[in-house]
Amino acid sequence: MTKETIVYINGQFLPESQARISPFDHGLLYGDGIYETLRTHEEFIFRMDQHLDRLYRSAKAIHIAIPATRDELKKAVAEVVRLNAYKESLVRIVITAGIGAGMGFRRTIKTPPTVLVIQVDRQSLGAMTKSDREEKGLRAIIACARSIPPGCGVEPRVKHNNYLNHIMVDLEAETAGVDVAISLDMNGFVTECSGANIFIARESQVETPPGYIGILEGITRQAVIDIARIEGIQIAEKTLTPYDIYTADEVFLTSTLKGVVSIVEVDSRRIGEGRPGPIAKRIRTAYDQMLRKEREVHQDRRT
Secondary structure, three states, X not given: OOOOOEEEEOOEEEEHHHOOOOOOEHHHHHOOEEEEEEEEEOOEEOOHHHHHHHHHHHHHHOOOOOOOOHHXXXXXXXXXXXXXXXXXXXXXXXXXXXXXXXXXXXXXXXXXXXXXEEEEEHHHXXXXXXXXXXXXXXXXXXOOOOOOOOOOOOOOOOOEOXXXXXXXXXXXXXXXXXXXXXXXXXXXXXXXXXXXXXXEEEOOEEEEOOHHHOOOOOHHHHHHHHHHHHOOOEEEEOOOOHHHHHOOOEEEEEEOOOEEEEEEEEOOEEOOOOOOOHHHXXXXXXXHHHHHHHHHHHHHHHO
16 A cells, blocks of 8 residues: 655644645635745755745745744654655645635635645656656747746745746647746746746856846755856856857756756757757756765764
8 A cells, every 4th residue: 555645734744635725725716825845865855944045035025924933844844754754855835825714815814824844756756857858858948928027916036826827838848749848038038947947058158047037046046056156167147038048058957856957959959969068967966966965964963
């Protein structure tokens, strides 16, 4: 019999089959909430403090008071990871506004915000996380659906639960039979991929769209920027167009789920040599080494 995943919901640790969310929860009805996705290796949780920093900033931005301290939330995440004992996993912290009084938009909330921590075995997530696919590189398109501009709704730096725009972008990739789609803003500048940040390399310099253009500034994105500087690789945040993507020597994406993965084709145009390039490989190797070192430090502290 398959073991059930243990989840945390509002102070309780429960098998997933026993977890319950009210149909009147504003997170379900309106996407009224925030989340973070963390990567783990056994009981090591990668950069939890940075993820929690962003979670609490997001909560403040959309006026949700998380009914748990940072320490309580850290302990809840660590306990879910310990109970499930996956070798590698993704953990998601979800905070919703809570249960509303009926179906109105206004937050006439009857309960404290809902706090949910769930975990998924990384090996169950399919081809995007398999090393053979990562080694070959991904195929991409530039999506027709545009990114929501800053100032039109929720600030893009808030990692909120309403991801319909990203889902529509990803649906374009699925329909086209490719791995990922790249979004543009209303002026035609590159923003991000569906669920990932994007980088290019040309003439030995790495470039990535700046935060102000309307992207979620990813934790892995920042780790890669730090790595590039440590490795002596020139890196700049600057606006990019599809032309820059098509003519780049290398294109790669970064995310908690995928790490660092090359894109080798965009809109049927081969990128560089049509295989992962030397800069992306170098950064990916350094990223994997960084994960390993941080994991070893964590293990040393526990012993």
